Amino acid sequence: MSDSGKSIESFSGEEQRYEPTPAFSAQARIKTKEEYDKLYQESIESPETFWKRETSELVFRKPWDKLVDWQLPFAKWFVGAELNITESCLDRHLETERKDKPAIIFEGEPGDTETLTYTQLHQKVCDFAAALKANGIGPGDRVAIYMGMVPEVVIGMLACARIGAAHTVVFGGFAAEAIRDRINDCGAKAVLTQDGAWRRGKVVPLKATVDAALEGVKSIEKVFVYRRMSAQDCTIEMQEGRDLDWYEAIKAADSSLGVEAEIVDAEHPLFILYTSGSTGKPKGVLHTTGGYLAGTHLTTKYVFDLQEDDVYWCTADVGWITGHSYIVYGPLSNGASCVLYEGAPNQPDWGRFWNVIEKHKVSILYTAPTAIRAFIKAGDEWVDKNDISSLRLLGTVGEPINPEAWRWFYQKVGRGECPIVDTWWQTETGSIMMTTLPGVHAVKPGSCGVPFFGVKPAIVSSEGEELRPGEGGLLVVQNPWPSMLRTIWGDDERFKAQYFSDIEGAYFTGDGARFDQEGYFTVVGRIDDVLNVSGHRIGTAEIESSLVAHEAVAEAAAVGRPHDLKGQALVVFVTLKPGFDGNAEMEAALSAHISNEIGKFARPDLVVLVDSLPKTRSGKIMRRILKDVAAGREVQGDLSTLEDRTVVESIQARFS
Ligand code: WTA
Numbered sequence: 001m002s003d004s005g006k007s008i009e010s011f012s013g014e015e016q017r018y019e020p021t022p023a024f025s026a027q028a029r030i031k032t033k034e035e036y037d038k039l040y041q042e043s044i045e046s047p048e049t050f051w052k053r054e055t056s057e058l059v060f061r062k063p064w065d066k067l068v069d070w071q072l073p074f075a076k077w078f079v080g081a082e083l084n085i086t087e088s089c090l091d092r093h094l095e096t097e098r099k100d101k102p103a104i105i106f107e108g109e110p111g112d113t114e115t116l117t118y119t120q121l122h123q124k125v126c127d128f129a130a131a132l133k134a135n136g137i138g139p140g141d142r143v144a145i146y147m148g149m150v151p152e153v154v155i156g157m158l159a160c161a162r163i164g165a166a167h168t169v170v171f172g173g174f175a176a177e178a179i180r181d182r183i184n185d186c187g188a189k190a191v192l193t194q195d196g197a198w199r200r201g202k203v204v205p206l207k208a209t210v211d212a213a214l215e216g217v218k219s220i221e222k223v224f225v226y227r228r229m230s231a232q233d234c235t236i237e238m239q240e241g242r243d244l245d246w247y248e249a250i251k252a253a254d255s256s257l258g259v260e261a262e263i264v265d266a267e268h269p270l271f272i273l274y275t276s277g278s279t280g281k282p283k284g285v286l287h288t289t290g291g292y293l294a295g296t297h298l299t300t301k302y303v304f305d306l307q308e309d310d311v312y313w314c315t316a317d318v319g320w321i322t323g324h325s326y327i328v329y330g331p332l333s334n335g336a337s338c339v340l341y342e343g344a345p346n347q348p349d350w351g352r353f354w355n356v357i358e359k360h361k362v363s364i365l366y367t368a369p370t371a372i373r374a375f376i377k378a379g380d381e382w383v384d385k386n387d388i389s390s391l392r393l394l395g396t397v398g399e400p401i402n403p404e405a406w407r408w409f410y411q412k413v414g415r416g417e418c419p420i421v422d423t424w425w426q427t428e429t430g431s432i433m434m435t436t437l438p439g440v441h442a443v444k445p446g447s448c449g450v451p452f453f454g455v456k457p458a459i460v461s462s463e464g465e466e467l468r469p470g471e472g473g474l475l476v477v478q479n480p481w482p483s484m485l486r487t488i489w490g491d492d493e494r495f496k497a498q499y500f501s502d503i504e505g506a507y508f509t510g511d512g513a514r515f516d517q518e519g520y521f522t523v524v525g526r527i528d529d530v531l532n533v534s535g536h537r538i539g540t541a542e543i544e545s546s547l548v549a550h551e552a553v554a555e556a557a558a559v560g561r562p563h564d565l566k567g568q569a570l571v572v573f574v575t576l577k578p579g580f581d582g583n584a585e586m587e588a589a590l591s592a593h594i595s596n597e598i599g600k601f602a603r604p605d606l607v608v609l610v611d612s613l614p615k616t617r618s619g620k621i622m623r624r625i626l627k628d629v630a631a632g633r634e635v636q637g638d639l640s641t642l643e644d645r646t647v648v649e650s651i652q653a654r655f656s
Contacts, residue, residue: 020439025439083289105339164264369535429509455477459476
């Protein structure tokens with residue numbers, strides 16, 4: 001934990017409240033505060049009764065013997081149960097009227113569309129599951145997925161789940177090196193990819209990046225390539241013996257292979273998703289089958305108040321946890337119709353989102369504050385050009401939403417009528433942990449609200465003492481919950497150290513927060529060395545270790561500073577090795593280095609070449625000083641441990 005953790009300021013915050021409209025509450029799944037209170041209490045005091053009832057519509061082939069086995073910090077949920085998650089997401093709907101209901105409504109960036117009903121999606125998943133099996137992939141194997149936002153990425157994830165293989169989706173913005181690290185860490189046997197993806201009118205060459213990533217990688221036996229592009233738009237090379245065309249592989253396989261889902265234990269690995277932490281090495285967050293299904297299913301149903309005729313759109317990328325939980329498993333297990341949009345929000349112009357909403361009559365929109373801020377900047381006229389009156393519920397995730405952005409979203413997009421759910425959760429939590437329920441709770445802009453069923457959050461001091469309303473502290477969760485991460489892949493010790501060692505007996509989130517008299521939580525942001533840039537989680541240590549691997553770099557320190565659109569922006573301070581010139585070219589080269597090694601989304605806003613970095617007498621870089629300097633603030637706090645004050649002055653001079 002960084003030293004800044006102790007000094008989160010307390011303040012009274014936004015006092016305005018917005019009640020749900022009576023019309024919304026009247027039709028909502030949960031209508032009153034009394035109902036919420038009763039369910040919440042039951043979920044904490046009688047969790048067996050609660051989870052039995054609430055998961056009754058899901059397909060368990062064998063019921064559980066015991067709800068939870070909690071050997072802190074290791075949890076097992078639905079002990080003894082057996083299932084295949086795809087039977088809850090697909091097969092169960094085929095016996096109902098949902099069989100002909102759109103499951104995926106795909107909107108390509110160029111404007112092409114494709115709708116897959118539940119029957120069709122099921123078929124495609126079974127077919128691709130057969131292709132995977134025919135190529136020797138089976139239960140317990142890991143499959144890396146590096147794809148864009150096309151129906152096949154969902155099909156690929158579900159096909160892995162159907163055969164009991166764990167997927168690890170790597171966000172399409174990551175560079176070759178980052179893909180290689182992740183594949184090596186989990187020992188993936190196959191990769192699913194596509195030739196290219198459309199992004200802002202250009203082709204992102206995904207297959208070529210996979211080719212580069214696989215150089216020297218031993219574990220990969222097969223690469224399945226979905227062809228999204230025409231040959232003119234994107235040429236690819238297929239490596240004989242390793243690479244297979246997605247649909248050719250299906251044709252060549254015995255289709256009966258994928259029909260029967262592999263029935264697995266509730267604790268069988270479902271996926272690994274790498275996320276940034278406070279060290280240079282990304283963490284492979286492991287989620288398992290039964291608990292993850294229960295968590296995503298229930299939150300989707302109640303937080304988004306999902307009704308049968310909703311058209312639901314989560315604008316996240318499947319490469320992040322939001323895409324896993326709220327594009328794939330949560331909505332499909334509820335039988336929702338989900339819009340899947342391939343491209344950028346401003347292609348061909350800033351009206352695209354609103355146009356997609358009008359075109360597909362989207363009723364639920366789940367997006368990120370960073371996108372909202374970009375829309376505000378682009379101007380109201382883009383919203384006004386479209387009829388978005390189909391919207392009935394809005395949601396945000398990924399970072400705190402500033403009250404101004406909240407109000408714009410509420411008034412301009414939601415006509416002052418649609419409830420907004422500000423959902424707090426993490427890759428590690430698997431599903432939404434805190435939010436308001438849309439038919440029940442008043443919303444206070446900037447505050448995410450109250451705990452979801454089964455979750456016991458608390459604010460504690462760094463000594464673990466529970467704090468009172470209004471006091472800023474560390475956000476922890478005091479009990480296990482079904483969709484919690486089970487471990488860090490291959491590293492139980494790191495799992496323990498990272499999440500269960502700071503505060504005794506509780507899961508430490510890495511966030512600073514406070515709660516008010518009414519029990520509403522406000523998450524202020526990360527207090528560890530993790531940045532949130534445009535909703536992307538970036539570990540400063542990862543950036544630093546990438547920089548010091550560059551031949552010219554002696555030392556590097558990465559910090560965040562506030563940014564109007566991105567929330568936070570990345571600033572790096574670098575000292576060079578003797579013999580290298582600190583000029584604009586070098587700054588550009590280091591910036592390009594990060595984009596090549598990690599991905600474009602991690603490219604710093606500013607590279608500052610300095611003679612030396614501020615350090616303590618024992619040689620530790622004092623990042624908090626750099627944070628203040630980068631943000632243009634007075635340097636705060638105790639400077640007595642600083643070895644050489646002139647270093648700070650000379651860095652400050654660069655910013656004046
Ligand atoms: C931040 C994304 C404030 C928080 C689902 C958390 C939020 C990190 C909110 C997890 C919110 C997420 N209000 N902050 N509603 N939602 N965060 O793993 O700092 O990509 O720890 O998961 O995002 O980011 P991750």
